[in-house]
Amino acid sequence: MKYKYLFGPVPSRRLGVSLGVDTIPYKTCTLDCVYCECGRTSNLTAERKEYINVDLIITELKNYLSENPAPDFITFSGSGEPTLNNKIGRIIDFVKNNYPNTKIAVLTNGTLLSLEEVRKTLSKADVVLPSLDAAIQTDFQKINRPSSDIKLNTYIDGLIKFRKEYNGEIWLEIFFAKDINDNKENILALRDAINMIKPDKIQLNTLDRPAADKGITPLSKDELTQIMKTLESENIEIISKFKSRKEIRSFRKDVEDMIIETIKRRPCTLRDLSNILGLHINEINKYLDVLEKEGKIETTIQDRGVFIRLRKSL
Numbered sequence: 258m259k260y261k262y263l264f265g266p267v268p269s270r271r272l273g274v275s276l277g278v279d280t281i282p283y284k285t286c287t288l289d290c291v292y293c294e295c296g297r298t299s300n301l302t303a304e305r306k307e308y309i310n311v312d313l314i315i316t317e318l319k320n321y322l323s324e325n326p327a328p329d330f331i332t333f334s335g336s337g338e339p340t341l342n343n344k345i346g347r348i349i350d351f352v353k354n355n356y357p358n359t360k361i362a363v364l365t366n367g368t369l370l371s372l373e374e375v376r377k378t379l380s381k382a383d384v385v386l387p388s389l390d391a392a393i394q395t396d397f398q399k400i401n402r403p404s405s406d407i408k409l410n411t412y413i414d415g416l417i418k419f420r421k422e423y424n425g426e427i428w429l430e431i432f433f434a435k436d437i438n439d440n441k442e443n444i445l446a447l448r449d450a451i452n453m454i455k456p457d458k459i460q461l462n463t464l465d466r467p468a469a470d471k472g473i474t475p476l477s478k479d480e481l482t483q484i485m486k487t488l489e490s491e492n493i494e495i496i497s498k499f500k501s502r503k504e505i506r507s508f509r510k511d512v513e514d515m516i517i518e519t520i521k522r523r524p525c526t527l528r529d530l531s532n533i534l535g536l537h538i539n540e541i542n543k544y545l546d547v548l549e550k551e552g553k554i555e556t557t558i559q560d561r562g563v564f565i566r567l568r569k570s571l
């Protein structure tokens with residue numbers, strides 16, 4: 258059966274194998290991050306509403322879970338901000354009431370945690386993975402390009418409040434792009450914010466492949482290590498890429514072959530591949546990580562976005 262709102266099981270870098278749930282339409286987000294793998298945000302908004310009817314999502318979950326073993330994690334993520342769907346809590350309740358052994362993770366940019374109802378809803382999750390890339394206004398604008406309704410101090414305040422109210426795990430992700438948010442002033446401000454947020458884990462990340470915006474470059478491992486030292490926090494790590502197919506339990510050779518066959522004919526964006534192959538962007542990404550690591554693909558930036566193609570030498 259083909260699902261519209263579920264994807265995977267996806268081997269997430271941070272959670273192992275999990276079933277993904279998408280609660281919002283493509284690129285509906287409170288932010289428009291320069292590094293977003295899904296390209297520019299087409300609907301930049303802070304308005305919460307039932308963007309996708311949650312009954313449809315629950316029906317898909319019921320079908321999936323009746324035909325497959327329950328995954329370790331059900332993860333709310335996707336190609337935008339999942340908490341923008343104001344009925345997300347009904348899906349969490351459905352899972353908790355019917356599959357008490359399945360854990361729930363929410364990948365969120367955290368901007369809506371300033372709202373009490375969002376904090377309340379997410380407090381039912383087992384792990385919440387918010388992000389915070391900047392703690393000074395200029396860098397926040399530059400890297401996250403927020404909706405005008407999102408204010409940096411309210412955003413950080415929401416994260417601090419959530420920590421106080423929530424007993425589960427908070428894993429804070431910080432994404433760095435060279436010459437955008439890797440300056441000392443921002444890193445020190447982030448250090449202060451982290452001291453107040455008190456996440457259980459801090460995960461530093463940088464770009465895997467070129468972003469939708471030209472001129473965005475990743476940090477080296479040494480640069481990230483230096484930042485890690487400056488942040489002076491315990492439980493801090495650098496997120497690493499998948500190492501091999503073997504580490505991906507659900508890796509499917511036929512999907513890898515289909516990707517190669519498709520880009521052999523013509524270079525494609527992530528979105529093109531998702532449309533052509535009928536797979537979620539997060540799903541495609543795991544194969545691209547492996548192909549990239551093996552030197553089989555390369556990326557070029559063109560007007561329509563980042564194109565993936567086979568390495569010329571192959």
Ligand code: SF4
Binds near residue numbers: 289290294295338366
């Ligand atoms: S918050 Fe996530 S989905 Fe939204 S623009 Fe940033 S990276 Fe993309």
